[in-house]
Amino acid sequence: MRRKSQFINGGSRQPPSLPLEIIELISDFLFTLRPPEHSGNVENETICCVKPSWNDVKGFMQASPGTHKLGFERWVSVLTIRDSQDWEVAFRISHLIRELVCLEGTIIPSESSILARFHRLRAVCVDSHEDVRLAPGSHQFDYRDVFSSLPPTVQHLEVKHAHGPDVHVIQCVKRHCPELESLWLGRCTVFNRPGCSFWNSFPLDHDAYITNRGTDAYAHSLGGALFPLQSLKSIRLGIYVVPTTVLMHRLFHTWNLPVPPVVNWQALLEPPPNANQNEQNSQPQLGQISDLITLLHRTPEEEICEQCWQEFFAGTHSAEISATRILKERLPSLEWVGWMDWFTPLHLGVRFYLV
Known part of the structure; x- marks a missing residue:
């Protein structure tokens, strides 16, 4: 009884240890990762593994x-x-770090080689949104390697988010x-970084990442550049293989209006004061650029546009398959290729091809 009461009342006996x-x-x-x-x-994921939630492990810690x-x-x-x-x-x-996620602005220009100091690193995700800077005293952007x-x-x-x-x-x-x-090569776009000052300055240049022109030539060039990487199994590209005009179609479709046979940005903007109303081929005036930016940077649609699907999907699918085959020919080790998918909610999905 004495021993039992000592144990019950918190005596010196310790519970067995594992x-x-x-x-x-x-x-x-x-x-477990x-x-x-x-x-x-793509904004909700990285190439790095996913840790358990803190609530699941804090008791052990x-x-x-x-x-x-x-x-x-x-x-x-x-x-x-x-x-x-x-x-x-x-x-x-x-010595404990195997994977790093580096958010925007964390790698300062004077420390661009900082990642090389992590000798056990197997995976890294870098937000490169600051790979362009407005040059002092000018309206020009300078590129830099993050x-x-x-x-x-x-x-x-x-x-x-690279430019x-x-x-x-x-x-x-x-x-x-x-x-x-x-x-995985991701781009800054009007869909993932709508407030980007770079695209505010170049509102007519979104064909840098939205285009179906020269897709096969791009695949040949990319495959040649990557050829030395004989262990490469997967590549994800930040390009939408759709006509650049899909941006204008998107606006007409969201307004439930028919798309005219010839579309130009002027048709989407209020005419400037004293403009010649009969001029059909005019370009947006400087005073209208802010209107154009507002149109392009509107909140992406959560619903997939059926009109865009009917008009563009077949051609997009065919071009993606052709470019993917070229990449596989140049890079035999590839197992899958991913392209940005216009036909997804918010235009932020990826379409994958097993090869």
């Missing part, structure tokens, strides 16, 4: 100093850099990551 091997197995299970998920919206250490080592294996000040913390635990170096261990790379040509990223990969397996 062997370290069992605790490690539990931590491995709790902190999920592969990247394709959510149907807070149980004891020992479990906290085990959990911490696993938790920081996938890390998000949210501010440039976060790098100092990341450097101290760089990152200039990578550790050779990187197998999966994603670039988000500059993909060739700079590809050259960096070929120099530093010859064993790369996955490459």
